[in-house]
């Protein structure tokens with residue numbers, strides 16, 4: 631069998647086109663003031679710079695105003711918090727995103743939580759995580775939202791499905807599990823101390839890998855007919871590779887996301903959607 635490849639670029643393009651239409655309407659209603667997204671990048675990690683650049687470019691394409699803040703690696707906690715406060719107070723900024731990971735002397739959880747809940751387009755503040763856990767409306771983390779959209783695109787039935795998420799990060803694994811629960815899936819979260827990872831994966835109808843280990847998931851970890859989502863972003867010999875052995879897994883799965891061109895583009899598309907939703911809520915037109 632050869633799996634259907636779920637085209638993340640196409641899914642993202644569809645979401646972005648819809649967001650662009652809605653952004654144009656919103657901007658016209660507000661007398662020409664578009665939604666705004668502020669990104670903060672501390673330090674000069676090359677991969678992070680590429681991702682933030684992608685986010686800014688995507689903003690421009692859908693009519694969202696980008697505010698691109700780049701700070702030196704030795705920026706103090708106080709200076710970074712002052713910038714976040716300034717962006718929280720700026721009426722032209724609808725959303726604030728601080729790219730993770732931060733340099734070692736800065737606490738990503740603390741800095742993220744300084745972002746006002748109304749502008750939390752990453753969905754990573756205590757307020758947003760709590761609202762998600764309690765099933766209340768709110769801004770959801772972008773990568774898990776993108777995965778739900780990819781699964782919908784693949785026609786995957788989540789109700790009652792055995793879903794295995796490898797990885798328990800605040801950025802992805804935990805919110806992914808919450809979203810799957812909301813869709814009535816049975817959810818298992820695996821991590822580095824999981825006893826028999828391969829056996830647990832073999833039970834999955836939907837297998838989602840987000841650990842950052844290239845080719846961790848082998849072909850024989852995949853249940854025949856399963857849907858495989860690869861959230862990994864690893865550089866292997868200069869090439870971008872996921873956490874799944876794509877060639878082997880696609881012989882067994884019914885559908886699979888590639889890297890690149892899978893989850894990554896949908897993450898950015900949902901960041902744009904969140905920025906629009908935040909702008910609407912701030913303008914009182916939610």
Ligand SMILES: Nc1nc(=O)c2c([nH]1)NC[C@@H]1CN(c3ccc(C(=O)N[C@@H](CCC(=O)O)C(=O)O)cc3)C=[N+]21
Pocket residue numbers: 680681684727728729730731752772773863870889890891892893894895897898
């Ligand atoms: N506060 C915060 N929010 C994030 O959303 C966040 C973060 N920190 N830190 C790092 C991760 C990673 N991330 C990616 C988004 C898009 C692509 C993406 O578009 N990837 C392209 C390829 C890009 C390339 O060629 O390098 C693809 O998969 O096709 C990748 C990675 C967002 N993250």
